[in-house]
Amino acid sequence: MPGPSVSHWTCAVPKAGSSEDDYEDASAVASETWPVCAAVADGATESVFAGDWATRLVRGVVETEATTADAFATALPDWRDEWRRGRPSRAAERPWYVSAKVEEGAFATVLGLSLHADGGWRAVSVGDCCLFHVRGGEVVESWPYAAAEAFTNRPDLVSSRPAQAVPAPRTTTGTWRPAVAAWLLETAPSSLRDLSEKSARSRIATARTDGDLRNDDVTLLVLKLLPPADPATGTAHEA
């Protein structure tokens, strides 16, 4: 199995009028081996250490491939423990408002994605980060939201506090390397008319090499309906 061939870039911009240090989102990618994992998180403005917590979450999702609800729920206590240990307890030195906010914990939304060698992908989400699956310049799916109106300033959030319940993560799955039917639908199904068995083999081989088609058994059964034979000539014409 060849290793993944993935390129990626990240555009990280703080709020207008804020410094780079005020940036409280986070992202992470692990693309050297299968599965390729990526995550983004958005630290909540109204909590302290939100950027740190967002960073801990994306690292955790990517390192543990926590893109199912179970895997996420299992890994979260460890992330919380580690995050808390990383915050030195200097309560006496802190202003009253920082102490109060530390007690409340840090909050962030998070979305994790894993791409698997078999052509499938899965994603997990708490909050309003959004995944766009784009193929050939078209948005195949946006998840978990498809409309701008769905976004509010009160998204579900993952808290750093051990006692804080976490909203049930949403999950979804899909295929990034489509099965043959999906592949054919996307690559001009009208050309089926002219497809021969030989040319089909050739196109399937090319599509697999290019990563456009999932590496799976393929059965393409082509039926051509012919019109009734012309009684005068005894010949039929292809429909």
Add this chain to the structure above:
Amino acid sequence: MQDPFGGAEKKGDAAPSKARVLADTVNRLLQNLVLRCAKEEGVRDYFHVGVIGYGERVQDRIQPADEYDTGTGLVPISHLADRPRRMEQRVKEVNDGDGGTTEQRVKTPIWFDPQAKNGTPMCQALDLAAQRVRGWINEHPSSFPPVVLNVTDGEATDGDPLRYAQQLREFATDDGEVLLFNVHLSESEATPVELPSSRAEIPSGDEYAETLFQMSSRLPFSMRSAAEQEGYTVDLDTRGFVFNADPAALVAFLEIGTRPSNLR
């Protein structure tokens, strides 16, 4: 703005005096605002704040240090955060993580103590607020419009406050008119009211409540949207008016970013 109500608190009273309720309300509002802006490195100045007292006389109650004096009577919220008059230990109920609550002692900032009062010169107070608002708008013409919270027992003793309220609300930034919200702390036993949309929701027979309702601005779109997300039922006529209820919602609807819904 705060109207200190009548009478200093008597020791041994079972119920807190109105003066105490008022001071607690203002302190809690300020604490709430500070905490919304607090980050690990300090308090971000998402708000500028001023307090006008109208007890014995109408005056600014926050005296900024020279370096913070903007000349508008308002100070960046970080200035206020770092200078409470004192910290008090208060008992607060918090979630125990098991579905119940437990008591926790928390340090609470106190900026204002209960004050004796002599009349309720609300018109003068609204007039001073208008001056402060005008000065601030001159320096911040594109900002979200100033919000004036008038915390009172409702009875103006120096004229018709409705006219002064209308004048105050006529000032505007590019983003909208000044918002005047009223918090009526009444001795009435009537059911508390939050964010009414019509006079019919106001306790009948309370003329002060009715006046304060009329004085109150309608919630702008952004605040209606935030209110709906918090579970309130609002419409185009919903007013920034609270009768005998916690006014925290009125400042919670001021959006500064992603907000954990379980906080404050």
